[in-house]
Amino acid sequence: MENVDLLAIAAHPDDVELTSAGTLMKMIDAGYSAGILDLTEGEMGTRGTPEVRAGEAEAARRVIGARFRAGLDLGDARLTASVENRMAVARAIRKTRPRTVILPYWEGRHPDHYTAATVGYEACYAAGLKKADLDGAPHRPHTILYSTMYHDAPPSFAVDITPYFERKLEAIRCFESQFGGDMSEVVAVYPAWARLVDRIRTQCRFYGHQIGVEYAEPYAVRETLAIDDVVDMKSPSI
Ligand SMILES: [Zn+2]
Numbered sequence: 001m002e003n004v005d006l007l008a009i010a011a012h013p014d015d016v017e018l019t020s021a022g023t024l025m026k027m028i029d030a031g032y033s034a035g036i037l038d039l040t041e042g043e044m045g046t047r048g049t050p051e052v053r054a055g056e057a058e059a060a061r062r063v064i065g066a067r068f069r070a071g072l073d074l075g076d077a078r079l080t081a082s083v084e085n086r087m088a089v090a091r092a093i094r095k096t097r098p099r100t101v102i103l104p105y106w107e108g109r110h111p112d113h114y115t116a117a118t119v120g121y122e123a124c125y126a127a128g129l130k131k132a133d134l135d136g137a138p139h140r141p142h143t144i145l146y147s148t149m150y151h152d153a154p155p156s157f158a159v160d161i162t163p164y165f166e167r168k169l170e171a172i173r174c175f176e177s178q179f180g181g182d183m184s185e186v187v188a189v190y191p192a193w194a195r196l197v198d199r200i201r202t203q204c205r206f207y208g209h210q211i212g213v214e215y216a217e218p219y220a221v222r223e224t225l226a227i228d229d230v231v232d233m234k235s236p237s238i
Contacts, residue, residue: 001070005032007098007141009089009120011079011112012042013057013071014178017171018200019147020102021064022161023217025168028065036061036069037092039085039116044077048177060174063167074119079111081118087134089123094136100143105151105220113150120144145219149203155218156225158207165204165215172197211235 006027008016016024016036024034038057041050048056054071061069070092074085093101103120104113121144126132128140148155161168172179179197208216212235227233 001035001068001092001095003033003097004035004067005098006034006100006102007037007093007096008034008066008102009037009039009116010104011039011110011116012045012076013038013053014042014060014172014175015104015113016102017060017064017168017175018196019104019149020217020219021060021168021171022164022204022215023102023159023219024064024066025164026159026161034064034066035096035098036064036066037089037096038069038071039074039089039119040076040079040112041071041073042076045178048175052177053175056175056177060171063171063174077112079115079119081115081122085119086122086126087132089119090126090132091134091136093123093127093141094134094139097139098141100145101141102145102147102219105146105148105153107153108151110150117146143221145221148218148220149200153220155207156221158211158216158218160208160211160213160216161204162208162214162216168204169197169201172200 008020008024010016028034042053043050057069072088101124103117106114106117108114124141124144128138130138204215207218208214
C-alpha cells in the first residue's frame with residue numbers, strides 16, 4: 001500500500017470492477033493515483049478458490065492501472081462492523097492517505113456490501129482520531145462517495161465513463177472464475193448472477209443517458225454538493 005489520491009474500498013474482489021472501474025481509470029488518466037482495497041477474499045463465492053481470485057484481481061488491477069490492490073481478509077459473507085474491522089480499515093486509510101474514498105452504497109442485497117459501507121465510513125472517521133491506537137499520522141479523507149451500482153437508489157451524480165467502458169468490461173472479464181464458463185451452479189442459487197455483467201452494462205447506459213452520454217457510473221453522497229457555476233451545468237434538465 002502507498003499514498004493515493006483515490007481509494008476504492010469494496011467487499012469482494014470484482015466489486016470495484018463492476019461498480020467503479022471506469023471512474024478509477026478516468027481519474028488515473030487525469031493524473032491522480034488510485035488504489036483498491038478489498039475487505040474480503042471472496043472465499044465464500046460458489047466458484048473460484050481464493051488463489052484463483054487473487055490472480056484474477058491482480059490482472060484486473062493492471063487493466064485499471066491502480067497503484068496497488070490490497071486485501072484485508074475480514075471474512076467473506078460474514079463481514080461485520082466490528083471495532084477490530086474498523087481499525088483494520090483505518091490502518092489502511094492512514095497508510096494510503098486518500099483524499100477521496102469510494103464505498104459501496106449503504107443499503108443492498110448482499111450484507112457484505114452494506115456492511116462495507118459502514119465499516120468504511122467508520123474507518124475514515126477513526127483514522128483521523130489523534131488518540132486512536134493506530135500507527136502513522138492521523139488522516140481523514142475529504143470526500144466519501146457511495147457507488148449506487150448495486151442498488152436502485154437515486155445517485156447524487158454520475159461520472160461519464162464512455163471512453164473507458166470497454167476497458168471496464170476487460171477488467172470485469174479478468175474474473176474468469178466468476179463470469180466465464182458454465183454458470184449453472186451459481187445461477188441455481190442466484191439466478192440474476194448470469195445477467196450481472198449485462199445488468200452493469202444496462203445500468204451504465206441508463207445513467208449515461210441520464211447525463212447525456214453513452215456510459216456513466218452512478219454515485220451518492222450524503223452531503224450537499226457545492227456548485228459554483230449554475231450557468232455552465234453539464235447535465236441537461238429538459
Ligand atoms: Zn460483492
